[in-house]
Amino acid sequence: DARVTQTPRHKVTEMGQEVTMRCQPILGHNTVFWYRQTMMQGLELLAYFRNRAPLDDSGMPKDRFSAEMPDATLATLKIQPSEPRDSAVYFCASGSESYEQYFGPGTRLTVT
């Protein structure tokens, strides 16, 4: 049963610290998405990769957020420095040419 995996599942950190979230997409999927979900804003797309190349990161605050895919089995989302307003659940999703996206379990981030 292929699944998207994300680590860590929960992260509590202090303002100003660096946070790195990791995602392993489903083997064979060529698209990877990073979303952020909050009660106020709902589900927002932060960044999107196809064949490891970034296609759209317009939803991401560039001054503190960065997203990379060092290889086909790993996507990372980094926040440096983190702020309390970054507290949210961060989802990674992967997909193929069928357009359907499969979501990982998410990383619940709390920045104090």
Added chain:
Amino acid sequence: GQNIDQPTEMTATEGAIVQINCTYQTSGFNGLFWYQQHAGEAPTFLSYNVLDGLEEKGRFSSFLSRSKGYSYLLLKELQMKDSASYLCAVNRPEYGNKLVFGAGTILRVKS
């Protein structure tokens, strides 16, 4: 630009039928998705419509009218476990098939 509108909340009774509507206004369109999200969990795929008409999958059906910018998700024989948020999302081909999500409809099923 894009607007995707869904009702915020709905309540229905176990065993009944409920219809959750979604309207959208987008300059590009390549299909509409419905996702289910239980509290504290990830969204899971329910259905995909790219052509007009009804797609049926067990107790769940989804309808699309592209000319009206309208879709609905129909849930039959409601069960308590159907209590969840239902997200409508539109595929935008001009942005590399990125999905834009609505805010979601919280469905509460009561006994």
